[in-house]
Amino acid sequence: MLRVEKLRKSFGGLVATNDVSLNFPPGSLSAVIGPNGAGKTTFFNLICGLIRPDAGRVILDNEDIVGLGRAAIVRRGVGRAFQVASIFPTLTVEEQVLAAVLSHREGYGRIDTRFPPADARARAEEVMSMMGLLPRAKTVAANLSHGDQKLLDIALALVLEPRVLLLDEPTAGMGPEERWQMIEKVQELWTREKMTLVFIEHDMDVVFKIAQSIRVLSYGAVLAEGTPDQIRRDPKVIEAYLGTAHGAEAAS
Amino acid sequence: MRRDTLRDLAVAVIAWAALMVFPSIYESKFAIDFVIRMAAFGIFAASLNLLVGVTGMVSFGHGMFFATGAYGFGLLMQKAAISIPLAMLLTVGASALVALVVGAICVRLKEIYFAFLTLAFQMLLHSLIVAWVPLTGGDQGLTGGLPRPVFLGIDLAKQSHLYGFSATLLVAMLLVLRHLAETPFGYTLRLIRDNPERAHFLGVKVFWMRLAAFVAAGSIASVGGIIMALFVSGAFPEFANWTMSGEAIFMIMLGGSTVFLGPIAGTAILLVLNDFVTRLTEHYGLTLGLIILLFTLGLRKGLLDFIADAIARRRERAGQGG
Numbered sequence: 328m329l330r331v332e333k334l335r336k337s338f339g340g341l342v343a344t345n346d347v348s349l350n351f352p353p354g355s356l357s358a359v360i361g362p363n364g365a366g367k368t369t370f371f372n373l374i375c376g377l378i379r380p381d382a383g384r385v386i387l388d389n390e391d392i393v394g395l396g397r398a399a400i401v402r403r404g405v406g407r408a409f410q411v412a413s414i415f416p417t418l419t420v421e422e423q424v425l426a427a428v429l430s431h432r433e434g435y436g437r438i439d440t441r442f443p444p445a446d447a448r449a450r451a452e453e454v455m456s457m458m459g460l461l462p463r464a465k466t467v468a469a470n471l472s473h474g475d476q477k478l479l480d481i482a483l484a485l486v487l488e489p490r491v492l493l494l495d496e497p498t499a500g501m502g503p504e505e506r507w508q509m510i511e512k513v514q515e516l517w518t519r520e521k522m523t524l525v526f527i528e529h530d531m532d533v534v535f536k537i538a539q540s541i542r543v544l545s546y547g548a549v550l551a552e553g554t555p556d557q558i559r560r561d562p563k564v565i566e567a568y569l570g571t572a573h574g575a576e577a578a579s
Numbered sequence: 580m581r582r583d584t585l586r587d588l589a590v591a592v593i594a595w596a597a598l599m600v601f602p603s604i605y606e607s608k609f610a611i612d613f614v615i616r617m618a619a620f621g622i623f624a625a626s627l628n629l630l631v632g633v634t635g636m637v638s639f640g641h642g643m644f645f646a647t648g649a650y651g652f653g654l655l656m657q658k659a660a661i662s663i664p665l666a667m668l669l670t671v672g673a674s675a676l677v678a679l680v681v682g683a684i685c686v687r688l689k690e691i692y693f694a695f696l697t698l699a700f701q702m703l704l705h706s707l708i709v710a711w712v713p714l715t716g717g718d719q720g721l722t723g724g725l726p727r728p729v730f731l732g733i734d735l736a737k738q739s740h741l742y743g744f745s746a747t748l749l750v751a752m753l754l755v756l757r758h759l760a761e762t763p764f765g766y767t768l769r770l771i772r773d774n775p776e777r778a779h780f781l782g783v784k785v786f787w788m789r790l791a792a793f794v795a796a797g798s799i800a801s802v803g804g805i806i807m808a809l810f811v812s813g814a815f816p817e818f819a820n821w822t823m824s825g826e827a828i829f830m831i832m833l834g835g836s837t838v839f840l841g842p843i844a845g846t847a848i849l850l851v852l853n854d855f856v857t858r859l860t861e862h863y864g865l866t867l868g869l870i871i872l873l874f875t876l877g878l879r880k881g882l883l884d885f886i887a888d889a890i891a892r893r894r895e896r897a898g899q900g901g
Binding site for chain 1: 581583584758759761762763764765766767769770772773774776777778779780781782783784787788791
């Protein structure tokens with residue numbers, strides 16, 4: 328489904344992505360972890376066309392999508408949510424989800440009907456209810472809680488019916504309770520929509536709980552990949568990232 | 580038809596009817612002239628707000644299209660001997676074309692760069708008008724009056740007909756702008772205003788949407804210029820000066836950018852100030868500046884925005900109380 332080959336990107340002298348080759352099988356749920364500055368977000372940015380790699384390929388269903396615009400990559404089924412919720416602050420939840428539905432249907436430039444066209448409502452409500460946002464439908468996004476803003480961010484990506492969904496730290500900045508609610512949502516989403524889901528996460532409890540497989544990045548390169556159990560026991564990973572706590576836990 | 584569309588239409592019809600009977604209730608040459616100017620500047624300011632308020636693009640060159648409207652129409656009437664509706668269509672079409680070219684260059688730019696480049700294009704047009712004396716009359720403006728062939732029984736040489744014509748155009752253009760802002764296109768513009776990056780990630784072709792908004796706003800602004808040309812029987816280089824764009828921005832600031840009729844309220848405020856302050860004092864600029872300061876520091880937003888917020892707050896409080 329999604330595969331990257333020898334992906335490379337440097338900013339000035341800093342190599343943010345260093346010959347990264349990874350494969351994400353269809354329907355898999357994978358985590359990308361690594362210390363700060365390991366190039367995780369850059370990796371996402373390269374896939375979704377926000378920045379262009381210096382070298383390498385991003386293959387989606389046997390097609391190289393490097394160099395296609397952001398909009399074109401979205402249309403091929405790569406959805407993305409952001410570390411800092413990227414939403415439309417002055418619009419209500421409902422308005423922006425509806426607008427996203429229209430965008431997905433290429434009806435966003437229509438001037439022959441008022442907003443929203445009746446046929447967009449069902450899909451918008453479906454997505455809002457999937458993310459638990461229906462009670463907040465009429466709330467202006469800027470007034471949502473932090474957790475709800477993150478849910479809205481994911482909802483906006485979901486509207487586009489992505490086959491690959493990239494979540495950049497879905498639980499960033501959340502308290503413990505919100506965090507587990509979010510994780511449940513993500514897991515539920517993946518089970519229900521059967522998409523290829525890749526998420527970046529710092530909280531190892533979260534990662535080990537839900538990921539089927541883990542990729543570890545360090546200094547822009549792939550340090551390790553494998554199942555949670557393999558990663559837990561990998562001495563390189565323990566040294567570079569996990570530290571002794573998780574290592575000890577794994578050994579016990 | 581949908582309820583919100585019907586409601587807007589009903590408001591428009593009532594406003595139009597009120598404007599039509601107004602001269603027979605209150606006979607005043609001054610009031611008639613005021614409404615005609617109100618139509619010209621109101622269309623101008625409201626069209627700019629499609630960019631400023633809805634799309635988040637602050638153009639400092641919107642006067643460009645007021646000028647293409649006035650000069651285009653004036654020149655066609657003086658030189659081409661065609662009917663008024665045809666001259667209007669050609670003028671709006673030409674303004675759209677100018678907007679397409681200028682917009683294609685400008686709308687890629689962000690905020691301040693967009694503002695300055697639109698300003699630069701406007702000053703280019705201003706210089707062109709001043710320099711091309713044989714065609715435009717240069718500094719003196721397009722003088723000698725406009726021929727006004729009667730069409731459909733409308734004789735725009737009569738002030739009463741010009742009044743009805745301008746008021747009708749004002750209502751019609753506001754309806755068009757209102758419709759545009761309330762379509763999926765209008766909401767896509769709001770997405771772009773709030774977060775263009777994210778709009779890209781929804782698959783929106785941001786450049787084309789911005790360009791379409793720029794062309795629509797420019798074309799509609801030219802209708803304001805046409806009314807002005809009819810009102811003053813000519814066209815003057817001041818129409819293309821940067822102060823003209825500045826006034827439209829003042830109108831939006833005074834009246835409010837988030838409420839649809841904000842720019843119209845702002846137009847009324849600025850015109851009233853214009854007429855009364857100049858009568859009372861020589862220090863027009865100073866007085867106007869103080870009043871604008873009062874709005875920006877006192878209300879921190881345009882008048883209608885302020886009122887709308889106050890109503891929303893009151894409702895919220897009532898909701899909590901109940």
